[in-house]
Amino acid sequence: MKYFLIFFIFLGSINFLFAAEESSKKIELPDNFVSGDSERGSQLVESCSACHGTDGNSISSDWPKLAGQNQKYLYEQLQYFKDGVRMNALMMSVTPYLQTLDNEDLLDIAAFYSNYETSVGQAKNDEELLNVGTQLYRFGNMKKGIPACTSCHAVYGQGNSLAGFPAVAGQQIGYLTSTLKAYRSKERNTGELSEMMQSIAQNLSDDEIDALANYMHGLYQ
Ligand code: HEC
Numbered sequence: 001m002k003y004f005l006i007f008f009i010f011l012g013s014i015n016f017l018f019a020a021e022e023s024s025k026k027i028e029l030p031d032n033f034v035s036g037d038s039e040r041g042s043q044l045v046e047s048c049s050a051c052h053g054t055d056g057n058s059i060s061s062d063w064p065k066l067a068g069q070n071q072k073y074l075y076e077q078l079q080y081f082k083d084g085v086r087m088n089a090l091m092m093s094v095t096p097y098l099q100t101l102d103n104e105d106l107l108d109i110a111a112f113y114s115n116y117e118t119s120v121g122q123a124k125n126d127e128e129l130l131n132v133g134t135q136l137y138r139f140g141n142m143k144k145g146i147p148a149c150t151s152c153h154a155v156y157g158q159g160n161s162l163a164g165f166p167a168v169a170g171q172q173i174g175y176l177t178s179t180l181k182a183y184r185s186k187e188r189n190t191g192e193l194s195e196m197m198q199s200i201a202q203n204l205s206d207d208e209i210d211a212l213a214n215y216m217h218g219l220y221q
């Protein structure tokens, strides 16, 4: 213990201490990804449809659509909510329920929503907003340290299901805006994958976030 303390003092870095604490929150996710049983999943989502819709297409702009989202991403986020690593006032109402479910149940829920199709969104037809959104999404802004979103979320916003990078096409504007801001303030912080988005969101202004949210909402193939 003494040696550890000396080591920490020698290191003199508060960041390191934080990092150590963060990693203890991390949860184990399976390496080999198998598909869930959507039929079974359909019997586990009764308490979710009020907000996420019966087919995973939520009606409120502030509540995320789950329809068509890749299974790996949905499964991981459910684990985070279950373990309290990701927190949200509305999702808190189902956290006790999620805690009664095992990994297989969560995977089945993920499979259930993943099988539906995302409803198409309608971007605001504002030329300036669309220009900024298109430019940033497709090409990023090297000078500001913003990479192109296409490299991970794909040209049409379908994400990358193998890597578990989320689909963003057609996602609700209110939710896209609030979640990008939550990455920027580091409030959304579930480990390495969020850190990737945190460092990107760090460089986005409010106006750029609005433009990107509008663009992604209206994206479809
Ligand atoms: C009272 C409304 C409400 C209920 C009920 C609810 N959710 Fe949510 N859910 C939300 C909100 C709001 C968010 C966005 C949270 C945030 O901003 O971090 C969310 C986020 C999610 C996400 C992450 C989506 C993403 O794109 O990252 C998943 C997965 C999810 N909910 C699944 C469920 C499941 C499964 C149930 C039922 C067991 C459920 N939710 C019940 C409101 C709700």
Ligand code: HEC
Binding pocket: 064, 136, 137, 146, 147, 148, 149, 150, 151, 152, 153, 164, 165, 166, 167, 168, 176, 179, 180, 190, 193, 194, 196, 197, 200, 212
């Ligand atoms: C290097 C890969 C990468 C790049 C580049 C990237 N993202 Fe992400 N993005 C991710 C990953 C991984 C996640 C999920 C992180 C997590 O688990 O919290 C994510 C999550 C998101 C989410 C949340 C989705 C949801 O359903 O909650 C949004 C919105 C988003 N990214 C938008 C963007 C935008 C806009 C850009 C470009 C400015 C961008 N991303 C660039 C990898 C990337």
